[in-house]
Amino acid sequence: WLRRTTHYLFIVVVAVNSTLLTINAGDYIFYTDWAWTSFVVFSISQSTMLVVGAIYYMLFTGVPGTATYYATIMTIYTWVAKGAWFGLGYPMDFITVPVWIPSAMLLDLTYWATRRNKHAAIIIGGTLVGLSLPVFNMINLLLIRDPLEMAFKYPRPTLPPYMTPIEPQVGKFYNSPVALGSGAGAVLSVPIAALGAKLNTW
Numbered sequence: 001w002l003r004r005t006t007h008y009l010f011i012v013v014v015a016v017n018s019t020l021l022t023i024n025a026g027d028y029i030f031y032t033d034w035a036w037t038s039f040v041v042f043s044i045s046q047s048t049m050l051v052v053g054a055i056y057y058m059l060f061t062g063v064p065g066t067a068t069y070y071a072t073i074m075t076i077y078t079w080v081a082k083g084a085w086f087g088l089g090y091p092m093d094f095i096t097v098p099v100w101i102p103s104a105m106l107l108d109l110t111y112w113a114t115r116r117n118k119h120a121a122i123i124i125g126g127t128l129v130g131l132s133l134p135v136f137n138m139i140n141l142l143l144i145r146d147p148l149e150m151a152f153k154y155p156r157p158t159l160p161p162y163m164t165p166i167e168p169q170v171g172k173f174y175n176s177p178v179a180l181g182s183g184a185g186a187v188l189s190v191p192i193a194a195l196g197a198k199l200n201t202w
Contacts, residue, residue, distance in 0.1 A: 018049070018052070018053040018056070019053070019070075019073060019074050019077060021049060022046065022049040022050060022053060022074055022100075035096060035141055035144075039134070039137075039138070039141070042098075042137070043133060043134040043137070046098060046100070046133055046137075047103070047129050047130040047133045047134070048130075050067075050070075050071065050100055050103060050104060050107075050129055050133065051107065051122075051125070051126045051129050051130075053070055054066065054067035054070050054071070054104055054107050054129075055067075055107075055118075055121060055122060055125075055126075057069075057070055058107075058108075058111055058118075058121060059118055062116060064108045064109075064111045064112035064116070065108050066108070067104040067105070067107040067108045067111070067125075068101060068104045068105050068108050070104060071100035071101045071103070071104035071105075072101060072104075074100055075097060075098075075100060075101060078095075078097045078098065079097055081095065082095045082097055090154050091145075091150070091154065093144045093145045093150060094150060094154055096140060096141060096144055097140075098137055098140070099133070099136040099137050099139075099140050100133070102132065102136050103128070103129045103132045103133040103136065104129070106125065106128040106129065106132055107121065107125040107126075107128065107129055110124045110125035110128060111125060
């Protein structure tokens with residue numbers, strides 16, 4: 001009884017901490033003043049963190065749909081944070097909630113379609129998450145108001161003066177943040193998810 005209780009308590013602790021890690025990885029994406037400048041970093045961090053957490057729970061439960069549940073919890077948590085900023089007087093567009101659920105659904109679909117094959121879930125599902133998450137979030141960011149207008153009109157009180165947002169020179173460094181984010185996310189999701197699955201077997 002004690003071993004079983006400790007085991008499930010550990011799972012709850014990991015759930016809470018992995019959710020917080022995923023939400024805070026590439027955290028500046030939530031704030032529209034840095035949304036575009038941190039898009040590639042966000043794509044890499046979020047796709048890898050989503051896959052690691054989701055694969056861990058899918059392998060633990062063996063139930064397709066676990067990844068979507070995991071992403072839903074993070075989405076609810078983030079909307080609560082968005083509401084808190086709104087309560088402080090900031091507009092709703094000040095924070096953009098990332099889109100995790102569609103990518104997590106692709107991961108669940110892969111796990112189900114491959115008859116719960118964990119290697120297929122890691123390789124195919126991880127690649128699908130890495131490719132889809134940047135695209136969904138690029139569309140998400142296109143729907144918000146001008147980030148620069150938001151940044152100067154509603155500066156974050158935690159930002160020091162030397163970090164005042166400047167116009168991002170996106171095209172100067174790379175042509176397509178979606179392509180770069182998708183490629184990097186897809187490449188990195190698979191080995192990190194494999195590592196997470198290996199740790200799970202230990």
